[in-house]
Amino acid sequence: MPLARSDSLQDIDFTLRQQFNKTAFRPYQREIILAALDGKDVFVQAATSFGKSLCFQLPAVIDRGITIVISPLLSLMMNQVETLRAANVDARTLNSNISLAERDRIYQDLATGHPRARLLYVTPELCSLDRFRERLKFVHEQRELARIVVDEAHCISEWGHDFRRDFKRLSWFRETFPDVPIMCLTATANEQVRRDILSTLGLDKTPERLRNFTMTAHRPNLHLEVRFTSDEANDRYDDFVTWLKGVYSRRAAADRKRELDATGERVENVPGIIYTLSRDECESLAAALRCDEIGARPFHAKLPKEVKEETLARWIANEPGYDIIVATTAFGMGIDKENVRFVVHWRLPKSFEGYYQEAGRAGRDGNASYCFLYYAREDRDRVCNMVMRDGPGSGAGGAGSAKNKQARLESLSRLVEYCEDTNTCRHAAICRYFGEEQVPECDYACDWHKDAPGLKRRMMKGLASEEWVSTQRQEGAYDDYYYSD
Known part of the structure; x- marks a missing residue:
């Protein structure tokens, strides 16, 4: 009773x-x-x-x-x-x-x-x-x-x-x-x-x-940004390493007299998560970051249980060399680590809901945290093909049913629109997606509010050319449903 x-x-x-x-x-x-x-x-x-x-x-x-x-x-x-x-x-x-x-x-x-x-x-x-x-x-x-x-x-x-x-x-x-x-x-x-x-x-x-x-989907302490890129160069890796080392420098300069900063973390420790779509990229990206003296460890389903347990425990404890988890999308559910300072999506997620849930693992302590998503139309097209290949009845969970495929296509389409939208607050767009009538806007906590003209310039520069997109359409390689441009 x-x-x-x-x-x-x-x-x-x-x-x-x-x-x-x-x-x-x-x-x-x-x-x-x-x-x-x-x-x-x-x-x-x-x-x-x-x-x-x-x-x-x-x-x-x-x-x-x-x-x-x-x-x-x-x-x-x-x-x-x-x-x-x-x-x-x-x-x-x-x-x-x-x-x-x-x-x-x-x-x-x-x-x-x-x-x-x-x-x-x-x-x-x-x-x-x-x-x-x-x-x-x-x-x-x-x-x-x-x-x-x-x-x-x-x-x-x-x-x-x-x-x-x-x-x-x-x-x-x-x-x-x-x-x-x-x-x-x-x-x-x-x-x-x-x-x-x-x-x-x-x-x-x-x-x-x-x-x-x-409750509202609004997370005002998260700074949301889309970074436009392509697969033709190593630009997203260079961009991330430059950003992270800039964070290290700013935190060190803010208080050189103390070993710990105001959050109680070592200056060189900025706990974070990078999400990728493949186990191979988890391994290669984590290895590359370690070569640049950044404490990154891979985390995916094929790793031995004892390795995953050790990696998780040492990351939660903020131990040196375990600053960043490079993971596939299942990582993070139920993990109670409040001081994750950034979440990076290395590739476009498969759904709007997945993006929101994963980005939300940053800043659970209420302090300012950073979430950015690298967006390339090549990534978009790969994810489109992955969803399209899931025929009716495929998958152990039945995720390939016609109704569910329609829902996943719609979710992916809305995520593409979110990425390519240069006219709306990111936080407002998320709340609107989840059906909130009273849509809050952020206090300069997204790339649109921070620099709307610059956001448009970066999108035009970073995305694949219209000629390339037009060629793909004419060849029938991809369904027009996914093109919001």
Whole structure:
């Protein structure tokens, strides 16, 4: 049974300090947690820096029973479980990476009907298996199933950029356990995706139980910039190294008398992430940066587990030589590092949502941070071809369905428009994409506000010539859908 509201008000502040070592809630976290403890269904859409995980982890510690957390990424689950266990919270995960002995222990815990685990992280695929469902039914009969949490809930919708077919089957939870509260969380959902999430999970059928928290996508502390380039020269590498060494020089000049700057970081340490689209480029780019005496390390799925764990731990700890992670797009989800000072997209991402989510990993501490995207029409065309090659039904998650392909094409098209738009505030464009009616503009925190005429000149100089684009169209190499010029 959920705690009474008066008890919750007292317990959440104590639990925040005692269990999570935090002194204060961020805006709206308290309201979301209280709604969860009141037994409401909850929908949360908030930017990457918001702290969505606390909104279900803290109620799980207070509430009676077990909270089931459904997540699409193994690395995300493992990271959160390790963090919770370090805070003395009994959190576990059922996935393909755990040992058979650990799997048996978890199933035995569920078989008691009164599990000791407070949170159990699982994949959407596991939720379709009869053995797991039968265990949850028994736990529910004992009144010990506290809450169902769907993290990265945009994966439910075929109109979302990361659709996973097994997320659709999560409708089973409301059909089977109509009295168990459901919480769903995402950073990237437009109005169509939000409606799809609520409909699939059955939350729209009981609107009186639903609390909706849809926050602005605006991140005023991030400086957003598009840097126009091409593949014909090594210009983006030279541009980045020049920029980064300029940052080092400015920070050193600002305070040469102290070893540490005002943020508590070494002058030569500017924590950052560079996103690429291929594992080979992760490796080669990180190696090139190290040759220029810049502490960069690759991070991708094919690296040995122990290498990834060491790289992540040393990067989070701001150790020398681990200043920058050069990563593929899965990196960063669920990683609690607040002082990332820059995020660079080396290549055009595959979706607007992916770009926003990845850029949002900068500046989680609220301090000024830099996000720029290298944009070349050659990159655009490669990504277009990658999306087009995904035929109906391709991909383990079903991302190649006709409806989902249409959504991904539209998202990519909007990202291209965003890159080539030289007449609008970048922050306003992002908020408009996610359907915000009151669109804020930044305080000179984007390239358009900072220098609109210069932005237009840089675009005209940096992009491929109109003759080249015209030739590609005439040869039928690419669909006109992608050309916004």
